[in-house]
Amino acid sequence: MQKAPILYDYFRSSAAYRVRIGLNxxxxxxxxxxxxxIDGEQKGDAYRALNPQGLVxxxxxxxxxxxTQSLAILDWLDATYPDPSxxxxxxxxxxxxxxxxxxxxxxxxxxxNLRVLKYLKGPLGVSEAAKDEWYRHWIAEGFxxxxxxxQPHAGAYLYGDTPTLADIxxxxxxxxxxxxxxxxxxxxxxxxxxxxxxxxxxxxxxHPDLQEAL
Amino acid sequence: MQKAPILYDYFRSSAAYRVRIGLNxxxxxxxxxxxxxIDGEQKGDAYRALNPQGLVxxxxxxxxxxxTQSLAILDWLDATYPDPSxxxxxxxxxxxxxxxxxxxxxxxxxxxNLRVLKYLKGPLGVSEAAKDEWYRHWIAEGFxxxxxxxQPHAGAYLYGDTPTLADIxxxxxxxxxxxxxxxxxxxxxxxxxxxxxxxxxxxxxxHPDLQEAL
Numbered sequence: 001m002q003k004a005p006i007l008y009d010y011f012r013s014s015a016a017y018r019v020r021i022g023l024n025x026x027x028x029x030x031x032x033x034x035x036x037x038i039d040g041e042q043k044g045d046a047y048r049a050l051n052p053q054g055l056v057x058x059x060x061x062x063x064x065x066x067x068t069q070s071l072a073i074l075d076w077l078d079a080t081y082p083d084p085s086x087x088x089x090x091x092x093x094x095x096x097x098x099x100x101x102x103x104x105x106x107x108x109x110x111x112x113n114l115r116v117l118k119y120l121k122g123p124l125g126v127s128e129a130a131k132d133e134w135y136r137h138w139i140a141e142g143f144x145x146x147x148x149x150x151q152p153h154a155g156a157y158l159y160g161d162t163p164t165l166a167d168i169x170x171x172x173x174x175x176x177x178x179x180x181x182x183x184x185x186x187x188x189x190x191x192x193x194x195x196x197x198x199x200x201x202x203x204x205x206x207h208p209d210l211q212e213a214l
Numbered sequence: 215m216q217k218a219p220i221l222y223d224y225f226r227s228s229a230a231y232r233v234r235i236g237l238n239x240x241x242x243x244x245x246x247x248x249x250x251x252i253d254g255e256q257k258g259d260a261y262r263a264l265n266p267q268g269l270v271x272x273x274x275x276x277x278x279x280x281x282t283q284s285l286a287i288l289d290w291l292d293a294t295y296p297d298p299s300x301x302x303x304x305x306x307x308x309x310x311x312x313x314x315x316x317x318x319x320x321x322x323x324x325x326x327n328l329r330v331l332k333y334l335k336g337p338l339g340v341s342e343a344a345k346d347e348w349y350r351h352w353i354a355e356g357f358x359x360x361x362x363x364x365q366p367h368a369g370a371y372l373y374g375d376t377p378t379l380a381d382i383x384x385x386x387x388x389x390x391x392x393x394x395x396x397x398x399x400x401x402x403x404x405x406x407x408x409x410x411x412x413x414x415x416x417x418x419x420x421h422p423d424l425q426e427a428l
Contacts, residue, residue, distance in 0.1 A: 002310065003317075026293035031252060052359045052363055053317060053321070053359035053363065054359070054364035055321070060309075064306050065306055065309075067310075067313065068310050068313050068315045069312065069313040069317060069320070071311075071312065071320070072309045072312035072313040072315075072316055073309065075309065075312055076243060076305055076306075076308070077306045080305065080309070091290055091293045091294065092278050092279055092290075094289070094290070094293070095279075095281050095286045095287070095288075095289065095290040096279065098283065098285065098289055099282050099283040099286040100281045102284075102285050102286055102319075103283060105316075105320055106268070106283070106285070106319055106323075106324050106326050107267070107324060110320050111325065111330065112323060116325065119351070120338075122352075123344070123347070123348075124334075124340055124344060124348070126338055130337070133337070134229065134333070134338070135334045137337075143270070144266075145267035149266055149267065197324070207297040
């Protein structure tokens with residue numbers, strides 16, 4: 001029997017959450033190896049020997065090199081398990097979905113993840129209130145644009161009625177926004193996708209609250 | 215005659231620089247429409263009506279919707295003009311190259327671009343020295359990891375001897391690092407790719423110094 005892939009995971013990591021959703025959407029059973037970000041385990045020698053960047057997620061599939069970076073892992077999963085696809089077949093539609101996904105993965109999430117918030121509080125000595133406003137600022141700027149960009153082609157999900165890479169990136173970002181008490185009231189298209197996804201087991205089962213407690 | 219694609223461009227934007235390299239590698243002639251980031255033109259109504267996110271680059275190809283987000287545009291170019299490809303055909307190698315590209319595009323560049331540096335100096339009141347240290351910190355952390363990840367499979371470029379998406383992301387980031395006087399001495403693999411690229415017209419012609427003065 002083929003060994004199940006091992007996901008190097010942390011329950012609250014948005015990037016790991018994306019990969020959990022992706023694995024679930026493809027129906028790939030996997031084992032979780034928790035890397036505790038709160039204990040700094042990702043920066044330890046043992047994990048760095050596996051992934052020099054010291055970030056989660058990473059995915060080890062038997063017979064393949066360790067993979068890192070959520071978007072690269074999701075691309076590999078999509079090539080390996082083509083059905084259901086994370087991206088539309090038409091190349092203009094694909095560019096639209098990829099653009100929405102990277103609006104989140106490149107322009108929102110990197111500014112608001114743990115290592116950055118720690119740098120603001122530590123070396124920069126930013127107050128808790130100013131840090132929260134920083135968080136809110138990038139969410140608001142990003143979600144406002146995403147709402148406009150998504151609207152014309154959205155359905156039950158961000159693009160049409162089936163989940164795409166854009167939803168895989170959106171749902172963890174919405175979870176994060178709520179955790180920091182950022183209102184998402186002004187983004188009806190994003191909220192609709194979130195509501196749809198909450199009824200889809202692939203998304204629901206990947207939710208941080210359902211991962212093993214640490 | 216088919217109209218040439220229009221690139222909404224700014225000479226110093228790393229993301230726009232990536233797309234200039236990509237268009238050149240594919241041998242696609244294009245027209246440039248400069249959006250002056252220094253004058254805030256990207257946030258003006260005229261440009262926002264085209265691209266609600268108010269960022270460069272954007273690419274308009276006749277008969278296709280406007281495209282935004284450099285990685286989405288590069289993916290579209292790669293699908294439309296398959297030769298030479300930006301990514302290896304083998305899916306494990308492809309994941310490796312995509313991982314390196316997103317280490318730059320998701321984990322370095324978003325923290326160091328103009329809108330973020332402006333927020334540090336403005337709302338957060340961070341000193342010039344602390345801002346420069348922030349810049350240096352994310353470059354050093356990212357490049358150290360990238361150097362280790364790239365080394366085993368690097369050739370004249372980051373992956374083998376032909377340019378990939380990883381180099382398309384690296385070269386603008388190296389340009390930026392040097393502009394902020396960040397040493398890249400400790401990253402021989404990155405410097406070798408940079409040296410190779412400097413002798414390749416597709417990269418050299420995309421250099422910010424060769425774009426129209428503003």
